[in-house]
Amino acid sequence: MQVHDLTLMLSLWIASLAGATVLFVISKMTQTISGTRLWSLAMLLLSCAYLAQLSMQNLDVQWRVLTFNSFLILGHSAWLIGTWQFVQRTPSKRKIAALVLPVLLASWLTATVYPERELRITLIGVWLIAVRCHYAWVLYKHARQDKNEFLAAQITAGVVLLEVSFTVLYTLQGALGNLPQIGEAFNWVAGYTWVAALLGILAGAPILLLLSAGRFVKQLEFAANHDLLTGLLNRRGLARQLNELLPLSKRKCDSLTVMMIDLDHFKRVNDLYGHHSGDRAISCIAEVLKKQFRSADLLARWGGEEFCLVLFDMQPDMAVACANKLQLAFAQQSLTLELGDTPLTISVGIACSREISQQGFETTQNQADSALYDAKHAGRNCVKVASMSLSLLEEHP
Structure with a gap:
C-alpha cells in the first residue's frame, strides 16, 4: 500500500x-x-x-x-x-x-x-x-x-x-x-x-x-481611462462614462451643464519653476475639483492644463456660483505651492443644454470651450457663460 x-x-x-x-x-x-x-x-x-x-x-x-x-x-x-x-x-x-x-x-x-x-x-x-x-x-x-x-x-x-x-x-x-x-x-x-x-x-x-x-x-x-497625474478621467474615459450615463440621465435629469476650466499662464509656471511645479499645479486644481463637486459629476482632464466638468441637473445660476466658488478655493489652495509672486488663477467657460445626449454634450462642450476662449480674452481669472446658454440663465435668476 x-x-x-x-x-x-x-x-x-x-x-x-x-x-x-x-x-x-x-x-x-x-x-x-x-x-x-x-x-x-x-x-x-x-x-x-x-x-x-x-x-x-x-x-x-x-x-x-x-x-x-x-x-x-x-x-x-x-x-x-x-x-x-x-x-x-x-x-x-x-x-x-x-x-x-x-x-x-x-x-x-x-x-x-x-x-x-x-x-x-x-x-x-x-x-x-x-x-x-x-x-x-x-x-x-x-x-x-x-x-x-x-x-x-x-x-x-x-x-x-x-x-x-x-x-x-x-x-x-x-x-x-x-x-x-x-x-x-x-x-x-x-x-x-x-x-x-x-x-x-x-x-x-x-x-x-x-x-x-x-x-x-x-x-x-x-x-486607459484615467489621467496618470491627477487620477481624473481622461477624454477616452469621459466618453466611455457618458456613453453609459447619458441614456439613464436622459430619463431622470432636466439639464446638462459643461464647464471648461483652464489654468491661466500655465506656460509661465513651467518656464519659471520647471515642469515639476507645473505638475504640482495641475494636481492642485484636480484635488480642488474633487472636493468642490458632487460624486455624480464627471471630472476629466481634457488635455494639458484644461479640465472638463459634466454636471447633470444643475441649474445655470448654480453652475456659475460653483465656478466662482471653485476660483476662490483654488486661489487659496495654490498658495501652498509656494510659487513666489506668481499668482495662480483659473478661467471658466460654462454652457448649458436641455438636450441630454451624446450630440447634446458635444454641442454644449463646444459652446463651453468658446465661453472659455471669451474668458481668457477678457483678461482671464473670470467666469463666462456661453451666449446660447444665457436664455437658460435668465430662466433661473
Whole structure:
C-alpha cells in the first residue's frame, strides 16, 4: 500500500511545481499586482515539502518530518501573506513573525528535543486549519466588491472547506495516534486528506492566476481611462462614462451643464519653476475639483492644463456660483505651492443644454470651450457663460 501515499506525494509535487511556475510567469508579466510573487513562492515551498517526502524515504524519520513540516508551514504562510498583500493589507514584520515562528519552533521541538508525534500533528493541524480558513475569509471578504473576484472567492471557500474537513479528521486521527508515517502504510483518512490538498492546489493555482490576471486587466482599464497625474478621467474615459450615463440621465435629469476650466499662464509656471511645479499645479486644481463637486459629476482632464466638468441637473445660476466658488478655493489652495509672486488663477467657460445626449454634450462642450476662449480674452481669472446658454440663465435668476 506504500505506493498510494508516495503516488499522492508525487502528484502534489508536480501540481505545486507547475503552479509555482505559472504564477512566477504571471508575476513577471504583472509586476504591479501585489501578492503574486508570494503565491508563486508558496507553491514552490509546498513543492519542496512534497519532494522531501519523496526523496528522503531512506533517511532518518526525524529529519524527513522536520524538513517536510518546515516547508509546509513556510508554504502556507507565504500563501496567506500573499493574499494579505493582494487585498492591500500588507502585514507588519511582527505579524509575520507571529504567524510563522511559534509553529516552526513547536515543529522543531516536537521533532527533535521532545519527539512527540501526536502533539506535533495536533499543533500543526490546528495551525493549518486556522491559516486556511483565514485565507478563504480574507479573500471572500475583499472580493464581495467585484463580481468576478467574488466568484473565485466562493470557489475558494468551497475547496478550503473540503480541505479543512479532512484536515480536522487527519488531526484527530493523529492526536489519537492512529496515523502511520507517510510511506509506511496507507490510511484512508490520510489518503483523502492528501487528495483534498491536491484539489486545493489544482483549484487554487488557477484561481490565483485568474485573480492576478483580472486585477492586471482592471489596472490596464484604469490606466486607459484615467489621467496618470491627477487620477481624473481622461477624454477616452469621459466618453466611455457618458456613453453609459447619458441614456439613464436622459430619463431622470432636466439639464446638462459643461464647464471648461483652464489654468491661466500655465506656460509661465513651467518656464519659471520647471515642469515639476507645473505638475504640482495641475494636481492642485484636480484635488480642488474633487472636493468642490458632487460624486455624480464627471471630472476629466481634457488635455494639458484644461479640465472638463459634466454636471447633470444643475441649474445655470448654480453652475456659475460653483465656478466662482471653485476660483476662490483654488486661489487659496495654490498658495501652498509656494510659487513666489506668481499668482495662480483659473478661467471658466460654462454652457448649458436641455438636450441630454451624446450630440447634446458635444454641442454644449463646444459652446463651453468658446465661453472659455471669451474668458481668457477678457483678461482671464473670470467666469463666462456661453451666449446660447444665457436664455437658460435668465430662466433661473
